[in-house]
Amino acid sequence: MTDSSASVPNGGSPYRVLARKYRPARFNELIGQEAMVRTLGNAIATGRLAHAFILTGVRGVGKTTTARIIARALNCIGPDGRGGPTVEPCGVCENCIAIAGDRHVDVIEMDAASRTGVDDIRELIEGVRYRPVMGRYKVYIVDEVHMLTKNAFNALLKTLEEPPSQVKFVFATTEIRKVPVTVLSRCQRFDLRRVEAAELIGHLAGIAQREGARVAPEALALIARAADGSVRDGLSLLDQAIAHSGAGEIDTRAVQDMLGLADRVQLFDLFELLLKGDAAAALDLFAGMYGAGADPIALLQDLLDLTHWLTRLKIVPNAPDAALMPEAERVKGGDMAGRLSMGVLTRAWQMLLKGLGEANQAPAPKVAVEMLFVRLAYAADLPTPAELVAAIKSGAAPAPTAVPATTPALARPAVASAPGPAPPRGAGSGGWSAPQPDMPPEPVAADAAPSIVLESFRQVVALFEARRLASLHGHLVNNVHLVGFRPGHVAIRPTGRAPANLAADMAAQLTRATGARWIVSVSGEPGEATLAEQAATKTLALRREAESHPLVRAALDAFPGATIQRVHGPGAESPDDAPPPEPDDDEA
Ligand SMILES: [Zn+2]
Numbered sequence: 001m002t003d004s005s006a007s008v009p010n011g012g013s014p015y016r017v018l019a020r021k022y023r024p025a026r027f028n029e030l031i032g033q034e035a036m037v038r039t040l041g042n043a044i045a046t047g048r049l050a051h052a053f054i055l056t057g058v059r060g061v062g063k064t065t066t067a068r069i070i071a072r073a074l075n076c077i078g079p080d081g082r083g084g085p086t087v088e089p090c091g092v093c094e095n096c097i098a099i100a101g102d103r104h105v106d107v108i109e110m111d112a113a114s115r116t117g118v119d120d121i122r123e124l125i126e127g128v129r130y131r132p133v134m135g136r137y138k139v140y141i142v143d144e145v146h147m148l149t150k151n152a153f154n155a156l157l158k159t160l161e162e163p164p165s166q167v168k169f170v171f172a173t174t175e176i177r178k179v180p181v182t183v184l185s186r187c188q189r190f191d192l193r194r195v196e197a198a199e200l201i202g203h204l205a206g207i208a209q210r211e212g213a214r215v216a217p218e219a220l221a222l223i224a225r226a227a228d229g230s231v232r233d234g235l236s237l238l239d240q241a242i243a244h245s246g247a248g249e250i251d252t253r254a255v256q257d258m259l260g261l262a263d264r265v266q267l268f269d270l271f272e273l274l275l276k277g278d279a280a281a282a283l284d285l286f287a288g289m290y291g292a293g294a295d296p297i298a299l300l301q302d303l304l305d306l307t308h309w310l311t312r313l314k315i316v317p318n319a320p321d322a323a324l325m326p327e328a329e330r331v332k333g334g335d336m337a338g339r340l341s342m343g344v345l346t347r348a349w350q351m352l353l354k355g356l357g358e359a360n361q362a363p364a365p366k367v368a369v370e371m372l373f374v375r376l377a378y379a380a381d382l383p384t385p386a387e388l389v390a391a392i393k394s395g396a397a398p399a400p401t402a403v404p405a406t407t408p409a410l411a412r413p414a415v416a417s418a419p420g421p422a423p424p425r426g427a428g429s430g431g432w433s434a435p436q437p438d439m440p441p442e443p444v445a446a447d448a449a450p451s452i453v454l455e456s457f458r459q460v461v462a463l464f465e466a467r468r469l470a471s472l473h474g475h476l477v478n479n480v481h482l483v484g485f486r487p488g489h490v491a492i493r494p495t496g497r498a499p500a501n502l503a504a505d506m507a508a509q510l511t512r513a514t515g516a517r518w519i520v521s522v523s524g525e526p527g528e529a530t531l532a533e534q535a536a537t538k539t540l541a542l543r544r545e546a547e548s549h550p551l552v553r554a555a556l557d558a559f560p561g562a563t564i565q566r567v568h569g570p571g572a573e574s575p576d577d578a579p580p581p582e583p584d585d586d587e588a
Contacts, residue, residue, distance in 0.1 A: 019235040022207055023065055025072070025091055025100060030062055031203050031231050032195040040190065041087040044073055049085070050188035052160055052169035054145070056176040057192030060230025063172035064109075066192065067141045070170050071107045072099050075135035085136070095135050106135040113144040118151035125159050128167050138167045145171040146178035153180050160186045194229025197221070203231065204238050213242045214249040222255045263294070267302050268332055274373060275344060277380030282373050296369040300356045307352060311345045313337040343384025351376055375554075382554055394465050394473075452514045457485045460506075461531065463513060472509065475502055481527035488516060491523045495530070 024030050027037040043049055053070060055063045069089070076089035076096050089096050098104035110124050124140065132138045142148075148156065160169065160183065171187060173179055195203075201217075201224040208215045215223075215238075223241060227234030237259070241250045244258055266289055273282040290296065314337040355372030362368035383391065454460050464473040479498040483491040490510075494502050503520040510518035529537065 017236065018207060018211070018239050019232045022235065024062070024069065025096075026089065027069055027073070027087060030066065030069070032199045033062065033066070033192055036066070036190045036192060037087075040070070040073075043188070044085050044087050047085075049074070049168070051163040051167070052171065052187040054171040054173065054176070054179065054184065054187040054189050055192055056173050056189065058194055058229060059174055060227075060232035061192045061194060062231055063174075063192055064141065064143055066190075067143075067170040067172055068099060068107075070168075071104070071139040071141065072096050074137045074139060074168060075099065075104070075106070077136075098134070104135065106132040106137065107139045107141065109141045109143065111143045112147040112152075116147050116149050116152060118149060118155050121148065121152040121155045125156065128159055128164055132166055136166070139170060140167065141170045141172070143172045144174065145183075146173045146175045153183060157182055157186075195231055195234075196229075197224045200224040200227060200229070200231065200234050204234055207235065208238060208242075211242065213238075213245075215241065216249060216251045218252045219250050219255040222252060222259065226259050263289075264329060267299075267306060268329075268336070270299075271303055271306055271348075272336065274376045275340060275348060275380055277377045279374050279377035282377055283370060286370065286373060290366060296365045297356070297359055300352060300359060300369060300372075304349065304352050304356065307345055307349045309333060310337045310340065311342070311349065314340075314342060314345065341384065341386075343386040344380075347379060347384055348376065351379065379554055385555065454487060454510070454514065457482045457490065458531075460490065460510065464509065467509075467513070469509060472502075472505055475499065476506070477531045479530065481530060483523040483525045483527035488518055490518070490520045491525070491527075492520065493523050493525060493527045 027041065030037060053067075055066055057063055072089035072091075072095070073087060074085050076086050077083050077093045078086070078090050079092050081093065083090070083093075091097075091100070095104065099107050102109075108124065108127070110120070112120075124142075127138065128140075130138075157180075159167075163169075169187075171179070171183075176184070176189075201220050204220055204224060205215070205217075208220070219241070223237045224234055227237055241255055241258060244250075245254055266285065270282060270285050270289070273285060286299075289299065310333055313333050317334065317337070351372065355369070355375070359365045359368040359372065452463075454463065461473060461476050464476065475494075475498050479495045480502070481493040481495070483493055485491070490506070492503060492506075499505075503522050507518050507520040510520070528534070
């Protein structure tokens with residue numbers, strides 16, 4: 001095949017980019033499009049040719065290449081000049097040669113991306129009424145056909161409705177959904193699929209060999225993955241790699257550098273550290289990236305992009321644009337999207353967005369970014385608004401919170417991990433420990449491991465909630481005064497509304513959950529206020545405190561424009577007539 005275009009001088013001999021040099025001239029040279037080739041071949045062999053074809057697929061899979069092969073197949077007359085349309089154009093007849101050289105008078109190409117208007121289309125199809133000059137058919141190839149204006153489509157439609165017998169249209173598009181149905185319904189459609197990495201690796205290896213370039217198999221795999229289904233991108237990357245490497249072997253490291261892959265890996269790592277709450281490691285990594293020349297502002301934008309992508313991936317795991325990412329990132333991203341809750345992702349987004357604004361204003365962006373990272377890592381330990389809402393609704397977490405208007409409705413199905421000052425771990429285990437009104441329940445594993453350890457009454461309540469023991473959970477929140485607690489033994493004073501078998505039920509469930517014996521005794525001591533009452537009595541104070549509460553400050557910080565609308569507390573709407581709380585500190 002002859003191809004005189006896109007020549008780059010290279011030491012005297014004309015250099016053609018690989019994508020042009022190795023452009024397929026026959027259907028059987030197309031990579032990974034066997035299904036399409038088979039269908040098209042059948043249509044040609046049986047003479048049932050549509051007047052219009054539409055080829056769709058992501059960029060670089062070979063749509064325009066296929067269109068040109070179709071033009072050849074339709075116009076080939078064979079070496080002897082007497083052949084008909086064929087699945088295997090000969091490549092040597094005048095039509096084949098002229099089409100390969102982009103100079104066949106009857107094969108007219110138009111890029112609709114640059115010529116979108118009705119006049120462009122009129123000009124194009126004006127020649128439709130004239131007979132072909134040298135070929136069998138006039139073939140109109142319209143690339144990116146979805147870019148045409150509505151009027152242009154209408155003009156085209158008239159011709160499509162009554163096409164002259166010697167005219168064929170071949171449309172190509174990356175966005176088939178933007179093509180009007182009226183047009184689609186008059187076309188035979190072919191979907192060109194993304195080329196599998198393994199197929200692409202084989203293809204690239206063959207071409208590298210023919211080019212005399214030595215490429216490590218791993219490096220080839222990296223290129224194929226980055227090309228992500230696009231033969232053209234793969235060849236273009238191979239081109240670059242060969243240019244980079246000179247005469248030596250192209251190794252993994254060189255390709256990683258070329259693709260900026262190391263940076264991407266670090267970006268994922270940084271994001272993970274921040275959302276894990278590891279501020280020290282995140283700052284350390286950031287310092288390394290900054291030292292290597294990373295721009296703090298650009299880094300924030302990359303993190304925003306990553307957050308957006310992960311969020312989308314979570315909602316639509318198989319979205320077409322998710323498939324545009326390189327395979328390695330897709331796998332890693334899928335894993336992260338699965339592990340991170342929607343609340344965490346949206347909070348990260350808002351904090352990053354706000355931080356980007358600040359960093360843009362800051363005299364020293366690096367410092368602003370560091371401060372943002374500290375805030376992000378700190379926020380990792382806080383429940384998301386959705387989790388707060390869930391915890392508060394369940395009555396497990398009497399904590400104040402600002403409720404932003406745009407709280408995502410998706411909560412992690414986690415056991416309430418409520419906000420509040422962190423208590424010293426294990427405080428009071430061994431003897432009776434006084435119920436601590438502010439003490440949040442520790443997160444408890446949802447499924448009962450025999451080793452489950454409950455160190456507070458609130459943990460017990462949280463466990464019952466996690467196990468969906470709704471009735472038991474409700475009574476413990478509303479109708480039980482805690483008199484004393486130590487692992488294995490709870491003393492309670494049920495109110496008149498509690499069922500008679502509550503203590504026995506509780507003991508049975510606790511024993512079952514922990515695998516250890518639990519005793520629940522009923523006491524005559526007044527004990528604590530119920531959890532619901534504790535929340536109710538705190539509501540007013542909470543409202544006053546809310547503004548200065550570190551959690552709320554963090555929430556307000558994380559959600560620009562958020563205001564405190566209501567302060568929630570369990571039981572705030574159902575006050576009991578029980579006495580105010582009387583904490584009894586040392587019962588044992
Ligand atoms: Zn031919």
